[in-house]
Amino acid sequence: MLIRLAIVILIIAVVLVFDAPNYKKSNKRGRAVYGISITAAIYLGLDYAAGKDWPDLHNVADFIFSAPAKMITTYFESKS
Amino acid sequence: MNVKETVSPVQMSTLFFIFMTGSAIINIPGPLIGFAKNGAWLSLLISSAFGFFALACMLYLHNKYPGSTYIDYAKKMVGPWLTALLSVPLILTMCHMASGIVLDMGLFLTTTMMKKTPIFVFNAFTFTLIAFTVRAGIEVMVRMFTNLILIMLFFVFIVLLLSIPNYHPDYILPIMPDGIKPVLHGAYFSFGFPFAESFLFAMLLPFAKKNPGKKYSLNRWMYIALLLNTVILILSVICVIFVAGPVSGDVKYSLYMVARLIDFQDIIQRIESVIGMTLIAGSYMKATVVLFVLNLTLNRLFALQNDRLLIFPLALITLFLSVVIFDSEIQWFDIVSSKWPLWIGAAGFVPLLLLTLIASCKQK
Numbered sequence: 001m002l003i004r005l006a007i008v009i010l011i012i013a014v015v016l017v018f019d020a021p022n023y024k025k026s027n028k029r030g031r032a033v034y035g036i037s038i039t040a041a042i043y044l045g046l047d048y049a050a051g052k053d054w055p056d057l058h059n060v061a062d063f064i065f066s067a068p069a070k071m072i073t074t075y076f077e078s079k080s
Numbered sequence: 081m082n083v084k085e086t087v088s089p090v091q092m093s094t095l096f097f098i099f100m101t102g103s104a105i106i107n108i109p110g111p112l113i114g115f116a117k118n119g120a121w122l123s124l125l126i127s128s129a130f131g132f133f134a135l136a137c138m139l140y141l142h143n144k145y146p147g148s149t150y151i152d153y154a155k156k157m158v159g160p161w162l163t164a165l166l167s168v169p170l171i172l173t174m175c176h177m178a179s180g181i182v183l184d185m186g187l188f189l190t191t192t193m194m195k196k197t198p199i200f201v202f203n204a205f206t207f208t209l210i211a212f213t214v215r216a217g218i219e220v221m222v223r224m225f226t227n228l229i230l231i232m233l234f235f236v237f238i239v240l241l242l243s244i245p246n247y248h249p250d251y252i253l254p255i256m257p258d259g260i261k262p263v264l265h266g267a268y269f270s271f272g273f274p275f276a277e278s279f280l281f282a283m284l285l286p287f288a289k290k291n292p293g294k295k296y297s298l299n300r301w302m303y304i305a306l307l308l309n310t311v312i313l314i315l316s317v318i319c320v321i322f323v324a325g326p327v328s329g330d331v332k333y334s335l336y337m338v339a340r341l342i343d344f345q346d347i348i349q350r351i352e353s354v355i356g357m358t359l360i361a362g363s364y365m366k367a368t369v370v371l372f373v374l375n376l377t378l379n380r381l382f383a384l385q386n387d388r389l390l391i392f393p394l395a396l397i398t399l400f401l402s403v404v405i406f407d408s409e410i411q412w413f414d415i416v417s418s419k420w421p422l423w424i425g426a427a428g429f430v431p432l433l434l435l436t437l438i439a440s441c442k443q444k
Contacts, residue, residue: 004200011204019392019393022388026384026386026389027385029384030382033378033382033389034389034390037396041393041400044396044401045400047400047404048403048404053404053407054404056401057172057176061415061419061423065419066419069419069422070418072422073418075261076115076261076268077261078261
């Protein structure tokens with residue numbers, strides 16, 4: 001876990017340093033969107049480092065699409 | 081929208097062809113034959129009809145709102161708030177798509193060649209390359225990808241040609257031994273990957289240069305690209321069935337398996353690595369287009385001044401997503417084969433259809 005955390009911190013730090021000049025030139029809206037994106041990246045990075053399977057996109061997709069997808073595939077797999 | 085970079089209609093249609101064929105040619109045949117058996121080529125015909133329909137909608141909207149992306153004309157038609165609402169599933173879908181494409185590539189490498197290497201290594205290097213390619217812009221992307229796709233297709237055709245001694249044309253019969261349902265199941269799967277994904281090009285069509293002398297040249301070239309994509313996918317599926325017959329559906333990377341069987345005069349053997357190369361190249365190109373469109377969507381939605389600001393954060397998001405969304409092969413296959421067609425249909429295909437209907441009603 002520590003190695004993964006170190007890699008995540010390193011990668012995010014590199015990206016922040018690389019983007020710092022562009023970030024400084026941006027307006028409020030750009031900075032807000034950038035901040036939200038980096039927050040999402042940090043969350044997912046920590047999820048990867050911890051390896052605990054925190055809620056992510058697939059949980060949302062499972063909630064919405066599991067039942068109808070199962071109905072469709074069951075229909076296709078049933079004998080005619 | 082002021083588009084600084086432009087590409088010719090032929091280049092745009094080449095990019096479209098690359099996007100549709102790039103990773104599909106390697107990933108599609110195995111699972112599709114697993115669902116539809118010998119009727120897999122019929123499934124492709126059915127799902128490609130939806131692809132042509134989606135393309136027709138995109139080109140209609142592009143011609144009605146020249147120079148505008150999907151987000152721009154959605155804002156004009158339904159207002160900014162409803163556009164933002166429609167964009168949320170679209171953005172999440174594109175994040176998943178980019179992650180899934182690179183994850184597939186990483187899974188291929190870790191299951192067939194480098195089994196002890198963590199998948200994160202492959203995904204990280206791939207996303208780094210993708211991010212820098214997106215930063216370079218669409219003109220650079222198209223020029224580079226044109227060369228790559230020609231090399232890819234060359235290798236695929238060489239593999240299909242050298243496999244002729246292994247073909248058993250009788251394996252294609254019977255075509256529908258279990259009725260129409262397996263064929264429809266295959267059509268459902270191939271609708272999700274790759275045909276429904278074509279809606280992304282609603283964001284890219286404004287980059288195509290207008291040629292005043294040839295009013296419909298973009299339309300014609302785009303249809304040709306999709307037709308070529310359909311023909312090549314059908315050809316590869318039929319060739320895989322000719323070689324492996326009933327077991328084709330049990331092998332995930334069936335073209336890789338076909339390449340393994342080639343033994344020409346004891347000289348040309350074990351050339352499956354070229355298929356590995358085509359998978360990596362195809363996945364890289366497709367994921368680059370997806371990340372480019374994702375970045376463009378967010379830029380248009382929030383009217384950002386700097387169109388390169390979000391590239392690296394988005395690459396980070398999709399990189400980490402690609403390693404956390406994968407729990408097991410079974411779970412991943414279930415998502416790709418049963419949930420993804422519904423997901424992309426709801427997030428991309430249906431809103432495109434709705435906007436087309438609204439635009440045609442407004443015209444009347």
